[in-house]
Amino acid sequence: MGQETIATAPAARRRMTPRDVAESFRTATPLELLFDLCFVVAIAQSAAGLHHALASGHVGDGLLSYAMTFFAIWWAWMNFSWFASAYDTDDVPYRIAAMVQITGALILAAGIPRAFEQRDFSIAVLGYVVMRTALVANWLRAAASDPEGRGTALRYAVGVTLVEAAWVVMLTIPSGIRLWAWLFLACADLSVPVWAERRHRTAWHPRHIAERYGLFTLIVLGESILAATLAVQGALDAEQAGAGLYGVAAGGLLIVFSMWWLYFAKPAHRFLTSNRAAFLWGYGHYLVFGSAAAVGAGLSAAVDDATGHFHGGAIARGAVVTVPVAVFLLAVWWLQHRPHQVSLSHKVLVPGAAVLVLAGTFTPVPVPATGVVLAVVVTIAVLVARRESAAARSQLTVTP
Structure with a gap:
């Protein structure tokens, strides 16, 4: 599918219908490889922050900041990958949505040094929100195109949106309780797929x-x-x-x-x-x-x-x-x-x-x-x- 041109892609694919879970020769597409490559920047920033913290003797603070920033990187990558496994249409709207998510990853990467040095997660959260907003758009598009999976897609869209808004609110609470809020929201983020797929499994391969x-x-x-x-x-x-x-x-x-x-x-x-x-x-x-x-x-x-x-x-x-x-x-x-x-x-x-x-x-x-x-x-x-x-x-x- 990754090798088809946009012009020759079947109309059903352009409607974002689910892919066949038993599809032969299902491999990573060039867009997915580009997505991974761009995430290297965020990983490098997070690892560099951990390195400087370890070398300077601030092990506890470094590990905590690393765990928090790497969670955002991993979770955003994971959500994109599982969605792509089920609904990759490789058409113009899908490609644009993927590139918006890549942009969000780069914003997140830019905010990682500030998160390590000042515990300021505002830029990192902004990048995370950009990535998640594009993901919500994809789920809404899937809900409109896939009647059988509409309920699951809508639950994903609602769940991601609510948790995304909560991440923004987290920036406004006192720093003393922000860690506990982060732990709660991380658990909430992890629970969205479990809740969304209770009744109908997406067509991941x-x-x-x-x-x-x-x-x-x-x-x-x-x-x-x-x-x-x-x-x-x-x-x-x-x-x-x-x-x-x-x-x-x-x-x-x-x-x-x-x-x-x-x-x-x-x-x-x-x-x-x-x-x-x-x-x-x-x-x-x-x-x-x-x-x-x-x-x-x-x-x-x-x-x-x-x-x-x-x-x-x-x-x-x-x-x-x-x-x-x-x-x-x-x-x-x-x-x-x-x-x-x-x-x-x-x-x-x-x-x-x-x-x-x-x-x-x-x-x-x-x-x-x-x-x-x-x-x-x-x-x-x-x-x-x-x-x-x-x-x-x-x-x-x-x-x-």
């Missing part, structure tokens, strides 16, 4: 959704590599390179390569068979995406430590990398590996690795140690998978 999440994971991992690369480059330009810096660079590469390997080790679309499974899997990716981007911030802070510019405590110097890596491992294991009913060795391998990674916090070289642990885990996982595959083939051969 399992393979398409799995691919979209995989692509966004690649983008977040790429952001981690970029953040670490820029940090190393800055240290080299300042002629502050040493053994510690090279250890961070090597360990960081092992970490990111292993994270990629473990995430894509098991296909996800096979168990996305219901809204219940899809909601848990989709919402759980907040931890996957957030921790992956935080690894980049942690690696940048580790470079600061190797060059004498880190102002956190002794434990923090290792935890800035080991904690997000451990969160990533546990989230990927729970969401991607566990549903496949893997063997006992697979069930304990990744959680055990997360424990070892956390233990590496207290070593003199936490980043290289984490990289080695992950590389060993990947090696064991590959060997176990080969053994299980050979055993399965052997059983099929001897079965009469």
Whole structure:
């Protein structure tokens, strides 16, 4: 569908009718890829804010601001992706709505530094409102074009609008209770899809959704590599390179390569068979995406430590990398590996690795140690998978 021209697209598609949930060769479109690419800016801003907070020793404030800003990025991306999976018409109004959402993402990105430094979320909320307003327009259009799904589309439009207005009101309340208001509104935002799809499921495509999440994971991992690369480059330009810096660079590469390997080790679309499974899997990716981007911030802070510019405590110097890596491992294991009913060795391998990674916090070289642990885990996982595959083939051969 993404390759059809606007002029030749069927009239039914231009009416924003739902797509076939079993559609063959359903893949990400060029517009979706552009959408993801533009979201890199917001992710980079959020990760950079976390990096500066970690390096300056303001861990608590940095983590809180990071969790809040990354939630807005993730949730806006997620809503666009699931809507596109069900109603992507690729016509002029749809493309314009997507570009408005991209504009909102860039406004959000522009407001992230202010959110970190001054706890001023006005610009970030403005960008969020722009994105959500375009989403509401899409849902209203879907309600007008899809009689069977009209109730669901209208509930989405109403729910998103009400919560969007509440986000704006949040800016006017005293700062002392704003955090509690944020938590309430985040829960309200998360509940909209659950409420909207109680009676009628939208026509999202399992393979398409799995691919979209995989692509966004690649983008977040790429952001981690970029953040670490820029940090190393800055240290080299300042002629502050040493053994510690090279250890961070090597360990960081092992970490990111292993994270990629473990995430894509098991296909996800096979168990996305219901809204219940899809909601848990989709919402759980907040931890996957957030921790992956935080690894980049942690690696940048580790470079600061190797060059004498880190102002956190002794434990923090290792935890800035080991904690997000451990969160990533546990989230990927729970969401991607566990549903496949893997063997006992697979069930304990990744959680055990997360424990070892956390233990590496207290070593003199936490980043290289984490990289080695992950590389060993990947090696064991590959060997176990080969053994299980050979055993399965052997059983099929001897079965009469």
